[in-house]
Amino acid sequence: MSIDLKLEPFFARKKKEIGVELNEVQQRAVLQTEGAMLLLATPGSGKTTTIIMKIGYLIQEKGVDPARIKAVTFSRASANDMKTRFSKFFPELPSVHFSTIHSLAYELVRDHFRKIRTNYQIIEGSAEHEVVISGSGQIDEMRNGLPLHKKIILREMYHSLHGDNITDDQMDELTTYISYIKNKMIPREKWSEVKVSVPLAERILEEYERFKQQDREKLLIDFDDMLTIGCKVMESDLELLHKYQRKYDYVLTDESQDTSMVQHVIIEKLASAHGNLCVVADDDQSIYSWRGAEPSYLLQFSDTHPGAVTLFMEQNYRSSQNIVDTANQFIRRNKHRYEKNMFTCNAESDPIQIRTMAKYSDQTKYLVQDIQKVTDLSEVAVLYRNNASSISLMNEFDRAGIPFYMKDVDNRFFSHWVVEDILNFMRMTYTDKRPDILEKIHLKFNGYISKQQMAVLKELHNNESVFDNLLNGVPLHDYQIKPITASKETFQEMRGMPPLHAIRVIRDRLGYEKALDKMCERLGFRREYLIGILNTLEEIADSLETMEDFAHRLKYLESALKTSKSKRGQNAVTFSTFHSAKGLEFERVYMIDLIEGIIPSSEDIKQHGIGREEAMEEAVRLFYVGMTRAKRHLDLITYRERDDEQVTPSSFVTNVRTIMEPSNKESLAGASAGLELKAGDVIYHTLFGQGNIVNINGDLLEISFSSGIKTLSLTTCLEKGLITN
Numbered sequence: 027m028s029i030d031l032k033l034e035p036f037f038a039r040k041k042k043e044i045g046v047e048l049n050e051v052q053q054r055a056v057l058q059t060e061g062a063m064l065l066l067a068t069p070g071s072g073k074t075t076t077i078i079m080k081i082g083y084l085i086q087e088k089g090v091d092p093a094r095i096k097a098v099t100f101s102r103a104s105a106n107d108m109k110t111r112f113s114k115f116f117p118e119l120p121s122v123h124f125s126t127i128h129s130l131a132y133e134l135v136r137d138h139f140r141k142i143r144t145n146y147q148i149i150e151g152s153a154e155h156e157v158v159i160s161g162s163g164q165i166d167e168m169r170n171g172l173p174l175h176k177k178i179i180l181r182e183m184y185h186s187l188h189g190d191n192i193t194d195d196q197m198d199e200l201t202t203y204i205s206y207i208k209n210k211m212i213p214r215e216k217w218s219e220v221k222v223s224v225p226l227a228e229r230i231l232e233e234y235e236r237f238k239q240q241d242r243e244k245l246l247i248d249f250d251d252m253l254t255i256g257c258k259v260m261e262s263d264l265e266l267l268h269k270y271q272r273k274y275d276y277v278l279t280d281e282s283q284d285t286s287m288v289q290h291v292i293i294e295k296l297a298s299a300h301g302n303l304c305v306v307a308d309d310d311q312s313i314y315s316w317r318g319a320e321p322s323y324l325l326q327f328s329d330t331h332p333g334a335v336t337l338f339m340e341q342n343y344r345s346s347q348n349i350v351d352t353a354n355q356f357i358r359r360n361k362h363r364y365e366k367n368m369f370t371c372n373a374e375s376d377p378i379q380i381r382t383m384a385k386y387s388d389q390t391k392y393l394v395q396d397i398q399k400v401t402d403l404s405e406v407a408v409l410y411r412n413n414a415s416s417i418s419l420m421n422e423f424d425r426a427g428i429p430f431y432m433k434d435v436d437n438r439f440f441s442h443w444v445v446e447d448i449l450n451f452m453r454m455t456y457t458d459k460r461p462d463i464l465e466k467i468h469l470k471f472n473g474y475i476s477k478q479q480m481a482v483l484k485e486l487h488n489n490e491s492v493f494d495n496l497l498n499g500v501p502l503h504d505y506q507i508k509p510i511t512a513s514k515e516t517f518q519e520m521r522g523m524p525p526l527h528a529i530r531v532i533r534d535r536l537g538y539e540k541a542l543d544k545m546c547e548r549l550g551f552r553r554e555y556l557i558g559i560l561n562t563l564e565e566i567a568d569s570l571e572t573m574e575d576f577a578h579r580l581k582y583l584e585s586a587l588k589t590s591k592s593k594r595g596q597n598a599v600t601f602s603t604f605h606s607a608k609g610l611e612f613e614r615v616y617m618i619d620l621i622e623g624i625i626p627s628s629e630d631i632k633q634h635g636i637g638r639e640e641a642m643e644e645a646v647r648l649f650y651v652g653m654t655r656a657k658r659h660l661d662l663i664t665y666r667e668r669d670d671e672q673v674t675p676s677s678f679v680t681n682v683r684t685i686m687e688p689s690n691k692e693s694l695a696g697a698s699a700g701l702e703l704k705a706g707d708v709i710y711h712t713l714f715g716q717g718n719i720v721n722i723n724g725d726l727l728e729i730s731f732s733s734g735i736k737t738l739s740l741t742t743c744l745e746k747g748l749i750t751n
């Protein structure tokens with residue numbers, strides 16, 4: 027490209043007006059208006075800034091009508107963000123079309139259905155959304171006795187197939203499975219190849235699809251259908267396709283690493299008449315492949331668009347030198363990526379801190395202590411992989427009086443059946459005369475009262491202890507008598523007990539934890555998740571005096587969680603998952619729960635073990651997204667014990683340590699030369715567990731693990747943080 031950048035008055039003018047001076051690559055990206063362009067950028071490199079400047083340039087310098095520019099983003103939040111930033115940069119210009127791909131697809135679908143006179147109803151989203159969009163102007167509330175909402179329909183279908191209720195986690199998995207299939211455009215005959223642990227998921231999906239299309243007068247469509255139908259319409263209705271193609275002369279997309287196949291197809295078709303397509307992405311921040319994102323599209327972009335210009339924006343304006351350098355080296359452990367070299371001209375800051383706590387509970391104590399010292403809390407974020415981490419955080423922060431803003435409010439904890447169970451056990455200590463309370467937990471403690479026995483018990487209306495009634499008026503098996511008698515006494519003893527003590531008695535002496543184990547076996551629940559809930563309840567109960575206080579505390583925390591949403595933008599710490607932190611930046615970032623089994627997750631490790639690297643690479647990217655949110659201070663926190671069990675610090679943390687202190691690697695490598703590491707030594711491998719070094723041959727270590735002898739490269743193990751001694 028032979029453009030003399032200095033001669034472009036646009037940049038000089040904008041610098042004067044808004045104080046932003048684009049670097050050379052950013053300027054080139056702005057000036058390259060015609061044809062296809064892939065703009066690959068690293069975190070904090072000014073992707074959004076550049077897109078906005080490009081749009082302004084098209085309008086002010088090229089005389090393009092703003093209405094003929096379409097800027098598409100992945101989420102509604104980023105579409106709004108872009109709109110706001112655009113009006114700040116170019117207050118004199120009218121806004122252009124900033125929208126999500128979903129709303130673009132919805133426009134198409136609406137036009138098409140209007141044309142072919144088909145009524146439809148959206149069955150997903152908030153209630154208002156559903157009401158607005160009924161094609162016939164009328165709202166059908168029910169069909170075949172089912173209320174018309176995606177989750178209610180799926181729940182009912184699950185129930186009628188299994189005779190059991192679907193859990194929230196299963197519902198999440200089921201809807202993710204459906205979205206994945208739709209977004210990846212997987213044909214019917216290949217559905218069975220998609221991994222899912224919800225029993226009969228494939229059949230439920232089949233029935234769900236049939237149900238939506240059953241009424242010829244009125245189609246039901248969910249958000250995924252908007253995409254698949256929108257895409258089909260672009261193929262079948264050429265008149266409509268051309269109408270949309272003629273609407274816009276320039277198409278720009280942001281966050282394209284998170285765009286799915288069906289979404290790519292829609293964008294490609296929209297831009298194919300003129301080919302003016304600008305795709306902005308960071309393949310290293312692709313973290314939604316589980317939902318059907320297709321970053322491979324980026325890797326193939328220049329094949330599908332011969333003559334496309336590819337530019338790399340690699341200068342990071344956000345983070346300090348040490349954070350940028352370490353993150354840049356860290357992401358290189360991934361193989362399936364565009365090689366980029368992120369750099370910064372920013373100064374050094376505090377070194378990245380790695381904190382290895384003795385046990386899990388030390389983590390929150392440390393966070394509270396450290397964050398208490400900070401004055402501007404809006405510049406602090408605590409990031410975690412799983413939402414489950416947020417409840418004990420909010421409990422401790424609330425106790426310490428530190429305000430917080432929760433990015434993804436997940437109320438599920440408070441309505442989880444394990445929480446309900448514990449409260450019901452506690453209620454039984456106040457009165458054991460209520461069969462209705464017993465009925466909620468009768469299968470979950472020693473003595474195991476069957477449904478039939480429960481039915482007989484409920485017929486005895488004498489206001490006596492349910493245990494006495496069971497022992498005197500209900501036919502029991504001999505083996506039940508002793509545990510039921512003991513349970514009666516235990517409940518009596520528990521009266522007035524501090525809640526922490528009470529929960530321990532419920533878990534152990536009353537046999538609740540044993541009952542959970544059985545349920546996990548039978549119903550496939552994740553044990554560690556359920557035990558995690560019990561442990562969090564113990565944390566909440568800690569230091570409270572009565573079970574009533576405990577029940578109040580739960581109610582209080584539930585409402586604190588809801589109101590934490592309103593603290594956005596105030597002087598409050600942000601709690602967020604790594605996923606939801608994408609696009610944000612903070613002065614201080616604390617990444618927590620960095621242990622093997624969480625990040626990487628047990629599933630990531632399992633897949634890696636059988637040679638499938640995709641999941642592990644995605645976990646690496648997720649960790650990288652977390653690291654690159656920090657401007658000047660980054661804390662990585664791990665621990666060695668959780669729930670009374672030994673855990674292993676994340677191999678990603680070990681990897682970061684090796685990057686920061688290459689002397690670690692050298693000393694270990696030196697050790698392998700016979701200085702310290704020798705045959706017979708015990709080492710710990712993140713995947714294979716504990717092992718004994720059998721032999722050392724240069725870089726090759728022969729190690730005996732319980733699963734057999736393996737020969738491994740010491741350099742690779744150290745680089746990836748796979749072994750410690």
Ligand SMILES: Nc1ncnc2c1ncn2[C@@H]1O[C@H](COP(=O)(O)OP(=O)(O)OP(=O)(O)O)[C@@H](O)[C@H]1O
Pocket residue numbers: 046047048049052067068069070071072073074075076308343344608609610654
């Ligand atoms: N040329 C520039 N000079 C100075 N600051 C810049 C420049 N370009 C971008 N920035 C600043 O860098 C920061 C990151 O920019 P932006 O939010 O556009 O990045 P991004 O690439 O979208 O980030 P990410 O993908 O990590 O979320 C912003 O604070 C922005 O103002």
